[in-house]
Amino acid sequence: MKRIRILICCVMMMAMCVSLGACTSQDSGGTGEAKTTLTTARSKDIGDLNGHLYAGDMAAQGMVFDTLVENTADGPKAALAESWDISKDGTVYTFHLRKGVNFTDGQPFNAEAVKANIDAVQRNPEKHAWISLSKKIKSVDIVDDNTVNIVLSEPYYPILTELGLLRPYCMMSPATFINGETKDGVSAFVGTGPYKLTEHVQNQYATFVSNDEYWGGEPKIKTVTFKVLPAGQTAQLALQNGEIDFLYSNYSDAMLDSETLKSMGTNKDYQIVYSEPCATRFLMVNASKPETIIADKNIKEAIWYGINKEELSSEILSGLETPAETLFPSTAPYCDVKLKERTFDTAKAKKLIEASGWKMESGSEYYTKNGEKLSVRIEYRTDVAGVKGICEYLQSNLKDIGIELVLTGEEKSAYYDRRKTGDYDLLIDATWGVPYDPQSTMSAFSAPSSYLTSTQNLENSQEMFDWIDQALVSTDEVKRQELYTKVLNKIQDDACFIPLTDVQVIAVAPKDLKNITFNQSQYEIPFEKMYFE
Amino acid sequence: MRNYIIRRILTIIPMFFIISFISFVLINLSPSDPVEIILRANGVPVVTEELIEETKIELGLDQPFLVRYVNWLNDVIHLDFGKSYVTQQPVFKMISPAFGYTMQLALANTVVTIMLSIFLGIICAQFEGRMIDRGTRSFLFIISAMPAFWIGTLAIWFFSVKLNLLPTSGVGSWTNFVLPTMVMSIGYCGFYFRMIRNSMLENMNENYVVYARSCGVKEKVVVKHIFRNSIQTAVAAFCMAIPGMMAGTVVIENVFAWPGLGRLCVSSIFNRDLPIIQAYVLILALSYCLFNIFGDIVTAVLNPKLRKA
Numbered sequence: 001m002k003r004i005r006i007l008i009c010c011v012m013m014m015a016m017c018v019s020l021g022a023c024t025s026q027d028s029g030g031t032g033e034a035k036t037t038l039t040t041a042r043s044k045d046i047g048d049l050n051g052h053l054y055a056g057d058m059a060a061q062g063m064v065f066d067t068l069v070e071n072t073a074d075g076p077k078a079a080l081a082e083s084w085d086i087s088k089d090g091t092v093y094t095f096h097l098r099k100g101v102n103f104t105d106g107q108p109f110n111a112e113a114v115k116a117n118i119d120a121v122q123r124n125p126e127k128h129a130w131i132s133l134s135k136k137i138k139s140v141d142i143v144d145d146n147t148v149n150i151v152l153s154e155p156y157y158p159i160l161t162e163l164g165l166l167r168p169y170c171m172m173s174p175a176t177f178i179n180g181e182t183k184d185g186v187s188a189f190v191g192t193g194p195y196k197l198t199e200h201v202q203n204q205y206a207t208f209v210s211n212d213e214y215w216g217g218e219p220k221i222k223t224v225t226f227k228v229l230p231a232g233q234t235a236q237l238a239l240q241n242g243e244i245d246f247l248y249s250n251y252s253d254a255m256l257d258s259e260t261l262k263s264m265g266t267n268k269d270y271q272i273v274y275s276e277p278c279a280t281r282f283l284m285v286n287a288s289k290p291e292t293i294i295a296d297k298n299i300k301e302a303i304w305y306g307i308n309k310e311e312l313s314s315e316i317l318s319g320l321e322t323p324a325e326t327l328f329p330s331t332a333p334y335c336d337v338k339l340k341e342r343t344f345d346t347a348k349a350k351k352l353i354e355a356s357g358w359k360m361e362s363g364s365e366y367y368t369k370n371g372e373k374l375s376v377r378i379e380y381r382t383d384v385a386g387v388k389g390i391c392e393y394l395q396s397n398l399k400d401i402g403i404e405l406v407l408t409g410e411e412k413s414a415y416y417d418r419r420k421t422g423d424y425d426l427l428i429d430a431t432w433g434v435p436y437d438p439q440s441t442m443s444a445f446s447a448p449s450s451y452l453t454s455t456q457n458l459e460n461s462q463e464m465f466d467w468i469d470q471a472l473v474s475t476d477e478v479k480r481q482e483l484y485t486k487v488l489n490k491i492q493d494d495a496c497f498i499p500l501t502d503v504q505v506i507a508v509a510p511k512d513l514k515n516i517t518f519n520q521s522q523y524e525i526p527f528e529k530m531y532f533e
Numbered sequence: 534m535r536n537y538i539i540r541r542i543l544t545i546i547p548m549f550f551i552i553s554f555i556s557f558v559l560i561n562l563s564p565s566d567p568v569e570i571i572l573r574a575n576g577v578p579v580v581t582e583e584l585i586e587e588t589k590i591e592l593g594l595d596q597p598f599l600v601r602y603v604n605w606l607n608d609v610i611h612l613d614f615g616k617s618y619v620t621q622q623p624v625f626k627m628i629s630p631a632f633g634y635t636m637q638l639a640l641a642n643t644v645v646t647i648m649l650s651i652f653l654g655i656i657c658a659q660f661e662g663r664m665i666d667r668g669t670r671s672f673l674f675i676i677s678a679m680p681a682f683w684i685g686t687l688a689i690w691f692f693s694v695k696l697n698l699l700p701t702s703g704v705g706s707w708t709n710f711v712l713p714t715m716v717m718s719i720g721y722c723g724f725y726f727r728m729i730r731n732s733m734l735e736n737m738n739e740n741y742v743v744y745a746r747s748c749g750v751k752e753k754v755v756v757k758h759i760f761r762n763s764i765q766t767a768v769a770a771f772c773m774a775i776p777g778m779m780a781g782t783v784v785i786e787n788v789f790a791w792p793g794l795g796r797l798c799v800s801s802i803f804n805r806d807l808p809i810i811q812a813y814v815l816i817l818a819l820s821y822c823l824f825n826i827f828g829d830i831v832t833a834v835l836n837p838k839l840r841k842a
Contacts, residue, residue: 044800047620048620055620056576126581127584129583130578130579131578201792202792203792227703228792229702229790230787230788233686233689233788234788237686237694237701241693241694241697243701243702412573413565413573413803416573417564417565417566420569440578447581448582449569449579449580
């Protein structure tokens with residue numbers, strides 16, 4: 001009896017300890033958080049925010065740094081440059097800078113700062129080889145304190161779009177450069193943006209405080225905190241618990257899945273906000289090995305016809321992504337072009353397969369030819385949320401037209417190795433999205449580490465690469481459209497990229513957070529425009 | 534005893550070289566080009582051959598394997614683990630806080646596991662075959678068979694979202710320890726309390742216990758002696774469990790956003806951040822060696838026979 005009493009006492013003491021801890025937690029948890037602070041979650045640390053390199057979180061970089069121009073749906077607009085003039089031959093761009101702007105360390109933003117920034121980027125050419133502008137800039141000349149000329153070696157029409165990309169041409173305080181360079185790091189992350197980084201504890205959180213002298217107007221949200229949380233359930237539960245106020249997801253950092261969104265959609269305290277379609281999820285088809293099954297154009301087309309994108313969008317992706325028929329959405333510059341359509345049609349798919357000599361034996365599920373089964377592989381990245389489910393759906397779609405689809409999920413590095421070496425049949429990938437589309441993505445068609453294995457052995461592929469190069473330097477708008485139209489038709493007709501769905505940025509937040517908007521780039525979020533009601 | 538301890542500590546030296554070499558070989562066996570992976574991890578949109586070559590030279594990866602190993606080993610001996618390929622920060626600076634957090638969690642878990650295991654082990658042994666014994670064993674058997682990520686998520690949902698009692702994740706106050714420690718220790722308790730219970734039951738039937746009781750020694754004193762003799766096997770297992778916990782916190786760290794070694798190591802593996810992976814493997818291997826020796830010393834302290842040996 002005595003032992004039982006002792007036991008009961010022990011259990012009660014443990015229960016008290018837990019309750020005490022719980023009560024303390026509740027007190028310190030803070031339910032009355034001021035509505036000028038916002039906490040969001042990312043699955044990775046913000047990293048090195050040096051805007052002239054690529055390792056940092058772009059959403060965080062976008063809060064700290066500005067660019068000369070801003071990419072919008074209506075084209076490039078004034079940002080740190082109030083206006084610009086273009087020389088007749090299209091090789092000199094004169095930028096008139098916004099006056100009275102300072103970096104958050106007090107340094108003035110002027111022509112000297114612009115020159116220091118662009119020159120620092122240009123001195124690291126290998127890192128920036130992907131952006132064609134880096135190969136076209138001949139010099140940056142200071143005209144006066146607020147005017148600067150960028151001189152190009154030849155006309156290059158996407159200059160404004162590419163100067164509007166956060167990386168690598170954002171403006172950082174030259175005082176933070178190390179020996180005038182940024183390629184080996186900077187001493188601090190200082191820009192002219194709406195926020196300044198005040199605290200960063202690696203792999204835990206980063207705090208940004210508003211820049212009260214921001215040229216675009218003082219942000220209403222005074223403090224933004226980026227917490228590092230694993231994607232999925234933990235982040236969703238933290239949102240429900242009020243520990244974070246804003247959760248968003250894009251292709252590269254999928255913090256939300258369709259199940260989470262379904263459950264949050266029914267919660268009246270939260271809102272779900274979608275951006276315009278900003279990138280395309282597609283299948284990359286290997287063209288580098290002519291002897292393989294997948295190199296046959298009929299099989300590529302059959303796969304395209306055999307995928308029910310409507311159902312993929314509505315059932316598998318719960319309507320979060322919309323069906324795509326072209327590699328670039330018609331809203332992307334120069335992409336509003338009528339292209340060959342291949343809507344879901346299993347009969348047509350089977351006809352194409354049979355036209356290539358494949359036969360369906362009685363009792364068999366898959367086509368065969370000379371004893372070989374019609375089987376193709378698809379590789380997907382295991383670190384991209386939801387992609388396995390999409391592949392499994394494609395597997396069932398292709399089974400219906402007699403093609404066996406074998407799934408292989410791999411880590412990022414193995415996936416990219418395959419993409420580069422051509423050791424694949426199909427890869428599931430996504431475009432970089434606007435404002436990189438179409439010019440930057442098309443430039444990567446001929447890059448060995450990007451899309452070359454999908455484009456290299458197509459008929460007249462070199463000619464297509466030349467069209468892309470010509471389009472980039474053309475000063476004639478009509479000719480440029482013509483060239484892009486030819487490229488778009490070529491990739492559509494050859495079925496080297498099979499579009500699946502258009503991807504959006506999705507945000508979930510409490511209902512009282514207002515003015516949630518999106519930038520053109522899926523990687524940046526304009527926190528400075530948001531406010532709590 | 535002193536000689537024994539010195540001898541055991543000296544075995545760490547050859548172990549250090551063997552472990553470091555094996556880990557260096559295995560990590561470098563990866564078929565992917567580490568330079569390319571590093572550049573991708575750094576977000577470079579298009580990786581050109583020229584950039585690969587330039588980076589290879591910059592990182593010294595163009596050197597022969599043995600030269601790289603010797604250079605690395607030499608630096609490590611001077612406590613310089615190099616710089617992270619991804620963040621460009623010294624590895625030591627990155628690993629130290631993560632190691633601290635993991636160690637805190639592992640120690641909290643060890644304390645809770647030991648206390649709970651001893652408490653439940655003694656109770657179950659004292660009430661052998663009765664409801665409380667069978668109930669505890671069944672409950673812990675079922676709960677420790679459940680995956681940690683699942684229990685973790687359920688615990689967050691219940692304690693943090695439904696009851697709003699504890700933070701969902703992160704670090705900061707002692708309340709952040711409650712959920713991860715609870716989830717982790719459940720699994721370990723299920724194993725260790727059985728070990729103590731069984732050991733206690735064996736000892737309870739030993740001649741010395743019968744003799745003590747027949748001599749009229751107080752029950753409290755008898756239980757104390759039973760416990761002291763029963764705990765020895767568990768002590769060695771506990772000591773080895775600490776580095777095991779350090780290495781096995783990955784799932785818990787991910788569920789509870791705990792900025793420890795596990796998360797750092799997994800992200801480093803995906804980014805092929807070799808300096809961090811090598812340091813991680815080395816630190817954990819040395820931890821195993823040290824805790825193994827520590828366990829031996831504690832056992833020797835508890836058992837005078839071993840001291841004499």
